[in-house]
Amino acid sequence: MAQPMRFMLNQIETESYGAFTPQILSPLINHAIPHTRAQISGSPVVAVGGGSSGRTFFGVNVELPGLPLDHSIHAEQFLLANLALHFEQKLECIAISTNGYYFQEPCGHCCQLLHKIRDMSDTKILLTNPTGQKGTYMNLSTFLPQGLISQANVPRLLERNFNCIELINHSLYMDICSYSEHCNHLNCRALKAATISYAPDSKCPSGVALIDHRGKVYSGGYMESVAHNTSLGPVQAALVDFVANGDGQEFKNIVEAVLVEKKCGVLSQEATARMILEKIADPDCIFRVLHCK
Numbered sequence: 120m121a122q123p124m125r126f127m128l129n130q131i132e133t134e135s136y137g138a139f140t141p142q143i144l145s146p147l148i149n150h151a152i153p154h155t156r157a158q159i160s161g162s163p164v165v166a167v168g169g170g171s172s173g174r175t176f177f178g179v180n181v182e183l184p185g186l187p188l189d190h191s192i193h194a195e196q197f198l199l200a201n202l203a204l205h206f207e208q209k210l211e212c213i214a215i216s217t218n219g220y221y222f223q224e225p226c227g228h229c230c231q232l233l234h235k236i237r238d239m240s241d242t243k244i245l246l247t248n249p250t251g252q253k254g255t256y257m258n259l260s261t262f263l264p265q266g267l268i269s270q271a272n273v274p275r276l277l278e279r280n281f282n283c284i285e286l287i288n289h290s291l292y293m294d295i296c297s298y299s300e301h302c303n304h305l306n307c308r309a310l311k312a313a314t315i316s317y318a319p320d321s322k323c324p325s326g327v328a329l330i331d332h333r334g335k336v337y338s339g340g341y342m343e344s345v346a347h348n349t350s351l352g353p354v355q356a357a358l359v360d361f362v363a364n365g366d367g368q369e370f371k372n373i374v375e376a377v378l379v380e381k382k383c384g385v386l387s388q389e390a391t392a393r394m395i396l397e398k399i400a401d402p403d404c405i406f407r408v409l410h411c412k
């Protein structure tokens with residue numbers, strides 16, 4: 120049984136660890152490796168990020184049992200969704216490792232997604248020589264010197280962003296609270312996740328909320344990449360919350376899910392969300408879609 124894992128360390132804990140070096144990160148990464156879910160590829164990956172608030176965040180790769188690997192959550196994507204869960208807007212440094220010894224750059228897909236964060240070109244990426252432990256830092260711009268960015272005047276990924284959406288037939292959903300920060304209703308959490316999701320190009324925000332058999336709720340919002348195929352879907356974003364805060368439970372313990380998205384958007388997450396949940400959640404999992412405008 121893996122030791123319990125905390126996917127966020129507060130500022131005091133972060134300071135007590137000290138500098139962002141391979142030697143200091145190595146035991147933290149080794150602690151996180153059993154929490155990766157890489158049963159298909161057999162390749163665990165851990166990402167660690169130092170947020171500008173002084174907190175440390177972790178990401179692990181998550182493969183979805185029985186589904187093609189392109190539905191997997193990369194450790195870097197997990198890290199980004201984890202930052203979003205904690206309203207962290209910027210990264211000072213990032214490190215990615217499969218073994219706590221060798222530190223590598225983010226994959227090409229994730230470079231594109233990371234590039235969506237403001238000032239990401241100043242973020243230090245920790246790297247080691249494959250045969251040694253000596254760390255060096257490089258900037259994202261080394262790997263992506265002139266990466267594509269969408270329009271200049273839209274918020275960047277992780278920035279406070281508020282999609283003005285409203286449920287259609289609002290009155291039918293008795294348990295939609297007028298906007299509440301801490302409400303734990305499944306519908307409200309999915310709506311809130313969609314409200315703060317990131318869809319600058321498609322303008323199709325979406326959010327998913329999941330509930331486990333004990334009644335705990337998890338949620339996450341869509342994160343659109345400029346290289347669109349590498350976007351993080353709303354189910355995956357909610358699964359990040361489930362893996363980070365669900366005490367290591369299996370996906371089979373998910374018993375109900377709600378997706379909020381536009382009724383007539385240029386894209387829909389519904390079919391993909393249904394397909395993923397049918398594969399990984401409780402076979403009797405209830406899946407509902409609430410449409411917004």
Ligand SMILES: O=c1ccn([C@H]2C[C@H](O)[C@@H](CO)O2)c(=O)[nH]1
Pocket residue numbers: 157160162163164179180181182188191192193194195224225226229
């Ligand atoms: O930068 C990378 C590259 C791959 N993976 C994951 C995806 C898959 O689960 C496994 C094998 O590719 O590693 C990451 O998490 N980050």
Ligand SMILES: [Zn+2]
Pocket residue numbers: 193194195196225226227228229230
């Ligand atoms: Zn990646």
